[in-house]
Amino acid sequence: MIKLEGLTKVFKGHNIPAVKDLNLEVNEGDVCVLVGPSGCGKTTTMKMINRLYEPTGGKIYIRGEDALQMDPIKLRLDIGYVIQEIGLFPHMTIYENIATVPNEKQWPKDQVKEKVDNVMSLVGLDPEIFKNRYPSALSGGQRQRVGVARAMVSDPPIMLMDEPFGAVDPITRARLQNEFLRIQERVDKTIVFVTHDIDEAIKMSDTIAVMREGELVQHATPSDLLSAPADEFVSNLVGRNRSIKRLHLIRVSEILEEVDRAPALKEDTKEEEVKKRLDESDIRTVIVVDRDNKLKGVIGVNDLKRKTGEVAGDYFQEVSDTVTDDATLNDALSVMLEIGEGYVAVVNEDEKYQGTITLGDLLNVVREDS
């Protein structure tokens, strides 16, 4: 979708290139995150893609077409752009700001209105509340949402997002990231995303391009980047807790298939069977479910000793927390630490029991790649 070949930019009066011989390919529907320290050329690279900066050398292909030969206005109208400084127009309302590109494209008024309303809801801004406000009457996080909405309103196949969540506190940032991922799942755009936060890069990306002093150091999937950093610079960038970061990448459902644990017990199971299953269990605990496979609780060795009834349904303990199968392993780990157990039960969105994940399983995942 986007292909950069030997892309180079030397600013007038500079000796050192801001971007040097950059080769990078981003596939359709992928989120490619450019990451690297301040001044490494991320913004410069991005501005060459929409031709705000003319490259000193190299080629840019968009869907196989030479972008440097295209009419820059047409090119830009089809590339959503979120500028690092947000750059909302202070003399225009939020509505007018977001309607910029549709108006440039001369869409009919009704259609513009509908799209603006849609995209505002999509990024979590109530159109009725915010439409007629001016940018100065918005918080930093709200402005960033407007910036993102403005870039995506005309549904461009490609988006360039330069630190779109830069100016907000960590909690708002995490929320914006999750919203972004949720939206991206639906719209499936080709996105170049800049950040200098490696955690954000790992979370948001299909591939990560690490840059340093204008050069591409490594372009890989986040998982490859974590398990095989190209050099010391990259491994320093991803930091010491690589294994823990890796847990961000894997969903619970993925390892549930691999761990082969005995199925849960029904409520009417008799004592002998419970005892047998407890002896076999690696966590000395069994899960109890009802007839519809809904999670009821757990039985540990002590519960069996102090049993208050004949069948399993009489003496299980309730569990205080579970994870859903689309959570990450990192979420699973957090829950285990919170409930103070070496395991956590996994349920799907209908609360049907899916399986159990243990600390040991997580250790295996971490061990595999180190």
Added chain:
Amino acid sequence: MDQLLGMAFDAFRAAGNGIESIAQAGDRGIIAHTIDYISRRSDLILELMLEHLWLVILTLIIAVTISVTIGIIISYYESLAQTVLGICQVLMVIPSMAMLAFMVPLFGIGFTTGVVALVLYSLLPVVRNTYTGIRELDPAIVEAAKGMGMTERRILFKIKIPLARPVIMAGVRTAAVMMIGIAAIAAYVGAGGLGELIFSGISRGHQPMIIAGAIGVSIIAIAFDYLLYYGEKRFSVEGSTREGN
């Protein structure tokens, strides 16, 4: 020490009283005469005021059109900017009498000469403010507009000019007030207006005439400044929301 201070204080007071009484004696006569003059010649004064106003408005329209255009052009050509601003600066510091004298051989005596001279005079404030108003816009705003695919023309009319407008208008106000004063001198080359009153007052030694002319000029200047200021404020709905972002 105290004595010394006391003496100084007394001296001051005496001097003050003296000046005051002299001024009062003189003023009373002049004021009475001027009021008398104004009420007698109100037709003439009003006519000259309208003439003055017409000269200023016409000149202002021409000057603002030219200056804003020049200001916009030099905002795109940085290398031209300093030269152009330098020329405007020079034009403005030429003494008004000299400027008018230069114009006479070119345009003869009359209204046109006055207009041309006034236009040349008032270039600087508007050219300079248009130029800096556009130049000093937040580059991120312009870049965002460009990055989204707006053409340079649309950026100019939808982004740059609206955002620079308050600065440009400040230049227009400066130019207008300056022009109203200099327009009085333009009567010297037959451009008409309140200057005629002042000049004939001087040549005849008729003080009430001079003062009536000066008052007329001041009223026009203050009214203009006020109108332009509040006009601009009311015109810009978002006046209070410009900063931020």
